[in-house]
Structures are given as structure tokens and as C-alpha cells.
Amino acid sequence: MQNLIFTNDVDSALNRLTAGSRHNMTVFIADVNTARFALGKERLIVIPDGDTGKSLATVCRVWDSLEQFGATRHSLVINMGGGMVTDLGGFAAATFKRGMRFINVPTTLLAAVDAAVGGKTGFNYNGLKNEIGAFAPASDVIISTRYFDTLPVQEMKSGFAEVIKHAMLSDRGEFMRLLEHDFDAPIDHDDLLERLRSSVQVKRDIVARDPNEQGERKALNLGHTIGHAFEALAMQRGKPVPHGYAVAWGLVTEAVLSHLILKFPSNDVHLLGNFVRDNYRDFPFTCDDYDQLLTLMRHDKKSHDGEISCTLLASIGDYHINQTLTPGDVTAALDILRDHLGL
């Protein structure tokens, strides 16, 4: 089981973890933005930031650097960065000499509540997101809010969509608490760390029951079947949207679908829709895009034989995986999403 540590004293936590380990060498991996958090470390591999650098060429650079440092399977990798660093650094570590131990120190909200936890690693290949990868959990994940003060608000919102998703899968009280969040206020580190603790626990419990996504783990795709289509179409048009924005729009759409198909309470659809309208504006699609969005949903990595399948809710916390959607359901829900966003 993956060891999760919630603390804002990251250095002490890292020191405790590495002092108790029998590794022969520690190598840090960071990107050009997060390298400053690993300054002064003896061995540091700096990789590009952003999705275009999440490539096989970058994986090879990491393998080459590990070799140059003389790393062995008894060495330790520490990934310090956002989801790109933990995904790609995790894959490189998991495959170098058939696998080294690695620790994730997520520096963004999105990575803290999603990418860094649960063992999905990988990189983009032939233009497809996370096309190559492995299920390989970090031995430990140190989750803190200390890197968030300098995060752009758009990054905070992007991660927050996953926090809302976890609450929707588990606990209406937490869901209501989250909808009070004010992105303009300074970060309350103690409170946010508690929110992260609840949020990550939801993911951890689901992953523990289904580490390789054979079944229940699909619950974590809530908002993502539709959200990925938004993200992919925006990317194809050269105008990418932040992952969490796509997820936020996907959550509203799938909440609408949940209402249509499983009688999810309309009041909760409205509460969520209002929060997303207030915080995740600039939805870039019109009804002319529905056909392309449907095609992308049919080609999702988790789809099967061209059917659109997603996770829906009967109520907050009561999720149902493998719900098949008709194109008519989806276009109706997209219309209602656009209404909610005031478009």
C-alpha cells in the first residue's frame, strides 16, 4: 500500500523517509519550474514542462541521466513537480532496470489530488495522451500545500475540479463545503491540507480495491469521459484548455446525465452548475461541435467497441460505473451544460 504523508514540512518528511531507506543514491527529477525546489541537491534531472515535453524523448533523457549517475535498482528517485513530472518520472523509474523505488512530491493541487497518487504513470505517444505507461505506484507521496502560494489561480481551479469530483463520489457534506471555496482569498494552508486529506482518501480507497482499473476504479473517471473529449478537441484546435476546466465542464454534463438516467437530484446539479459557471468560464464549444465531441468519446482509452460508457451518480456518493450513453443523451446534456454556463 502506498504511503501517503500529509504535511507542510516537506523537508523533514523527506529526510525521515530517506534516512530510513537502504538506497545507495538519491536522484531528483523536476521540471524547469520546480527545479528551484530541488536546488542544491547533488543529483537533479531537469525535464521540460508542459504536455509537449511529456514524450518518449524526455523519458530517454531521464534513463540516460540515471545511467550517467550510475543509478541502480537500489537507488531512489524523487519526483518533484506537477503531474507531468510524477507521470513521466514515475514511468522512467518504474522501468529503469525493471524498476526503482520512487517518491512523489506533487507541487500542484492537481498532482496532489490526482496524478501523484494511485500509480498511473506514462507519457504521450503519437499524439495520444498517456498512450504508453504502467501502473506503478510511488512508494510514498508527500502531500502539502506549501507550493501552492505561487500557483496561478487557473492552476488552483484546475486541481480543485478533481477535489470536487472526489467529494461527489463520497460525501455531500464535503461537496457543500467545497462549493463555498473562494479562489480570490489567500490560501488557508491548514484547512486546504485537511480538504486534500479527505479528497485523496477517496481516491486511495477506490484504487486499493482496484489498482489496475478492472472495474471500480472507473468511478474515478467521473467527469472525465466527457471532459477528455473537451480537452482533446480544444487541443486539436491548437487552443488547449486546462485539464481541470475540462473536468469541471465534464462533471456538470455527467451530473445532468446522472439526473436524466439515474435521478440524481436536480438541486445538486444546480449547485454544481452555478459554481462551475462562476469559476470555470470560457467554455469554447457550440452545438456545431457535438459530432466531433461524440466521436472523441467513442475513441476514449476506456471505451469499448465504440460505445460511450461513463460513471454516473444516483446521488452524491452513490456511483455506478459502466453506464452506457446514447448520442441523444449526451447532446441533451451538452445543451443543458451550455444553459448552466449562460451560453
Added chain:
Amino acid sequence: MQNLIFTNDVDSALNRLTAGSRHNMTVFIADVNTARFALGKERLIVIPDGDTGKSLATVCRVWDSLEQFGATRHSLVINMGGGMVTDLGGFAAATFKRGMRFINVPTTLLAAVDAAVGGKTGFNYNGLKNEIGAFAPASDVIISTRYFDTLPVQEMKSGFAEVIKHAMLSDRGEFMRLLEHDFDAPIDHDDLLERLRSSVQVKRDIVARDPNEQGERKALNLGHTIGHAFEALAMQRGKPVPHGYAVAWGLVTEAVLSHLILKFPSNDVHLLGNFVRDNYRDFPFTCDDYDQLLTLMRHDKKSHDGEISCTLLASIGDYHINQTLTPGDVTAALDILRDHLGL
């Protein structure tokens, strides 16, 4: 737990396995020699044979072909070939979309008793053998002798060294039976399939107790710490030796070391030494090579801080991992090996 099927009716076994599976597509992977065993299959990826083709470029070709076929994580890969095919095809399958199910059908003795079983996958990188890889077991392995009639005798001998190794880790009766083997006689398929069943069971039991090589699995390195050094030095000189020949010489050397350090019976050293002298000739090294061999042993993937460590036997079946060797021990044993081989 990996499903092992021992049969010489491979087609029926494959049909039973695939009929009971919910995959949406089957893709065969074979090399230029074994492609004939998969003729007529709708989807076949043919990769180069030999160690030089065991490269990242070949892995990419497999990923690209899987994409072109439209394979998903619900598709099934069948690796049909020697260890190169099962290692590389297994890695490609284990990482494509974070992992597809794959079945191994080993077509060489070496692959049947070693590479295809137990979950090690990978490829060579920057000139280092199996430098990148994953522990990812085939769901099923179909073990047969039906492909062996056309195997060169050198290939049979190479695989047989691993069969002897497994007997040395488990059962003196089996060890004695194996030393009767006559490589010039036609293959007795029923008997050999029984030998494979015993042999693979030894590996399977050890792997089940330690899948990721944290401890006991190192027992399977018997003969390999020294053997890998022989193999690597021969490769560096552009005159490669078959893997199993290097293992056979390594087994004798480590049996000698076992005698020197753990009082392994000298009679068994002699029996093994005679069999190896009669069947694995052409040892290409002299005492001038000892320094280079020692350096290679210190850099073995399983070595730690430059110490030479290997598995030794107190008697057949009584193995002890993590035995540290001094250079003096090793050179003494290499001298005795060369005596045994009549050099």
C-alpha cells in the same frame, strides 16, 4: 498467479484460452523465424530476431503496429517466439495504454524454462542488456516441445543449462536424470515435456514467493553472476557466446565456489563439470581475462556497491542467496573451471 499450460497441442490450448476471454482483438507478435508458426493469423507483428533487434526502436514499431490495428486495453497479445519475443513483446504489451493482457507461447527451450515464465520483460538500451523493462507476467504461458525438432542443437544446449540450474536448486534425482541427456538422440517429446514441467515448477514456486526480486528470487541467478560476465565479455569482443553456454560455465564456477565456501559435495561438482565439458566446449577465456571478468561482475545489475554477490549451494536444493565473493575466490574457481574443461 500466472497460468501455465503444458501441452503439445498448442492450437487447442490457445483456442480454449481465447474462447474464454472477453478481448476485442488478438494480435500475434513473432520474429522472422517464428512468424511461420503464426501464418494465417489476421493480425501479426513481425520483429527482427537476435539481440541487436531487442531495442527501443523495435518496441516503438510494436506500439505503432498495435495502434494501427486499433488495439485497446481490452485486446490480447500473443507472443510467439524465443526470449527476445516474449521479453520485448511482453514489455510492449505491458505498457501499451498502461497494459494489455498477453499470452506467451515460447518456441525455444530457453524461453520455455526461463524468459517466458515469471514476468520479467524488457529490452536492451545503451548497450546494456535488459536495461529497461518491467515485472509484468503473461496471463498464461503455453509450454510445449513441439517447436524444438527444428531448433539447432546449440539452442537446445543453451536452454538445457537453465533446466540443470532449476534441478540444482531443487532435486538431486532430477539433476542426475538430466546429466544422462543425449543431445544427439531424437527428442522424446513426452519425456522432455515432463522435464519442463518439473523445471518450470521450480522457477514458478520461487517467483511466487518473491515476484519483484527483493530476496529469494535471487536464487534463480545461480550460475548467472559469473555467467553474465562471460556473456558480456564475449559480446564486448564481438564474439558472442550463447546465453546457456555462459550459464553452464557459470554453474560449474559457482558449484566450485559453493564447494570452497559452503562445502557443496565435490562429487556433484565433478558430475556437473564432466557434463559441461562434454557438451559446452569452446570456453573462450584465459587467465589474462580474469580482471575484466571481475570488473563485469562488480557492475552486474544485481550487484550492490561494487561487491560481487551470488547464490551458492550447500548441497543440491539447499541454496543461499547474497553470498559475497572475494576476487581471490573467483579467480581460484575460474582456474578450477578451466581444469574441468580440460584447458
